[in-house]
């Protein structure tokens with residue numbers, strides 16, 4: 001039994017959320033005392049699998065629920081025979097039940113190419129999937145963390161973006177399934193907190209990169225690294241003057257775990273505030289892999305945000321968190337892993 005727990009009375013008070021949560025925590029059967037039982041939806045994906053590594057290394061029990069639409073079993077291969085680990089191939093748009101203490105809800109395709117592929121499914125994943133996981137959190141008294149996104153700011157008119165900014169999102173465009181889907185997911189999360197007393201956390205994840213990105217998922221860092229290693233021209237969409245701020249995956253995962261174990265609901269930005277034009281990213285990758293590569297311009301994608309940079313003051317103050325890995329250092333780790341994994 002965790003020492004911080006105060007023993008509640010034998011009967012739960014269903015009208016008192018705080019008491020109910022404590023009661024559930026205290027009397028739950030099979031409750032481990034030294035670690036947590038943690039559900040990670042989307043745990044076989046890029047960010048999810050790095051999060052799972054950290055949670056398993058810390059000695060927790062981890063259940064991964066993933067439909068494998070974009071996730072891969074190979075990302076969690078090292079844990080498959082571990083008795084503290086369980087993989088469930090399941091789509092979160094359908095209910096799922098398990099007795100857990102924490103839920104990290106990441107399930108959703110994240111690359112614009114993937115989330116636009118079946119836009120209605122993307123909305124369903126964000127709305128039904130988030131409702132299902134919040135319902136589970138409510139039933140079992142688990143803490144719930146939503147992996148939201150910088151895309152809730154749309155094409156921002158405020159720069160850099162702080163959590164107070166409400167965003168500039170097209171509700172009817174090609175990206176809306178993801179942007180609006182995540183906005184509803186945030187709304188649902190806050191409503192489950194207000195209406196049902198669920199302990200929630202919302203993090204808004206800015207562009208993240210690193211090992212295990214799907215090499216052809218269409219996102220800019222994975223595209224440039226794969227193209228460079230294959231000796232192909234780097235594809236710059238639009239004029240290349242649009243900006244992004246790239247966070248290395250280990251920094252991001254550290255922020256997510258700190259947030260889950262904090263007292264703060266958020267929303268909270270997690271990202272690296274170093275801002276680059278996409279063109280300058282192409283130059284950096286080219287210089288690191290092969291300075292002779294060509295850079296070709298292609299048409300811009302619709303509703304592509306023109307600038308993006310997180311204001312991380314809140315994360316610094318509340319979580320004592322800030323990214324440590326500089327872009328070139330993170331890129332060289334990623335390039336090395338891509339070379340090995342993809343035989344490039």
Ligand SMILES: O=c1ccn([C@@H]2O[C@H](COP(=O)(O)OP(=O)(O)O[C@H]3OC[C@@H](O)[C@H](O)[C@H]3O)[C@@H](O)[C@H]2O)c(=O)[nH]1
Nearest residue numbers: 110111112149150207218219220223235236237242278
């Ligand atoms: O080959 C490419 C790919 C992309 N790009 C450009 O690079 C920029 C970044 O594009 P990405 O597809 O990597 O990512 P985006 O910033 O559009 O979306 C991202 O935002 C935040 C996350 O929540 C999302 O999951 C992620 O997809 C865009 O301006 C895009 O047009 C290129 O110039 N060339």
